[in-house]
Amino acid sequence: MSNRIFEAEEVVEHNSPKDLYMVFEGKVYDVTQFAEDHPGGLDILLDYGGQDCTKAYRDVGHSAAADELLEEMYIGDLKPGAEEKLLEMRQPRTEENDAPSIFMILALLIIPALAVIGYVKFKG
Numbered sequence: 373m374s375n376r377i378f379e380a381e382e383v384v385e386h387n388s389p390k391d392l393y394m395v396f397e398g399k400v401y402d403v404t405q406f407a408e409d410h411p412g413g414l415d416i417l418l419d420y421g422g423q424d425c426t427k428a429y430r431d432v433g434h435s436a437a438a439d440e441l442l443e444e445m446y447i448g449d450l451k452p453g454a455e456e457k458l459l460e461m462r463q464p465r466t467e468e469n470d471a472p473s474i475f476m477i478l479a480l481l482i483i484p485a486l487a488v489i490g491y492v493k494f495k496g
């Protein structure tokens with residue numbers, strides 16, 4: 373069991389599908405691996421990425437099995453009293469990993485196009 377202490381500044385950064393931390397009852401959990409398989413969906417977890425999900429998690433009435441899963445993802449504790457700071461620092465949801473970026477799409481179109489142009493020129 374880790375008892376690493378996390379600052380609010382650090383937790384808040386982990387808010388994307390590829391890197392997702394959540395705080396529950398003052399403990400920090402790395403839910404990255406699990407997020408895609410969450411029965412309630414990835415999207416709802418992203419709403420709490422890098423944030424405290426204690427109330428939301430309780431309101432759903434998660435099962436004991438869910439509690440056990442959560443425990444397996446425990447990585448440390450939020451610095452005592454940092455809950456408020458965490459909320460103040462709330463960042464907009466990181467969408468960058470939700471879909472391929474426009475740059476990636478452009479690169480995938482341009483690279484083969486350049487290859488074809490190069491080939492045609494070289495041949496001619």
Ligand code: HEM
Binds near residue numbers: 435
């Ligand atoms: C952070 C760790 C979380 C874990 C490990 C987790 C785990 C689970 C599990 C195992 C279930 C299946 C039902 C059950 O066993 O209770 C479930 C369902 C659900 N969870 Fe989570 N959950 C987490 C966070 C959240 C959060 C923050 C929300 C936000 C509201 C949420 C919303 C839901 C909903 C709405 C369902 C019901 C899905 C359905 O039955 O259609 N969960 N979750």
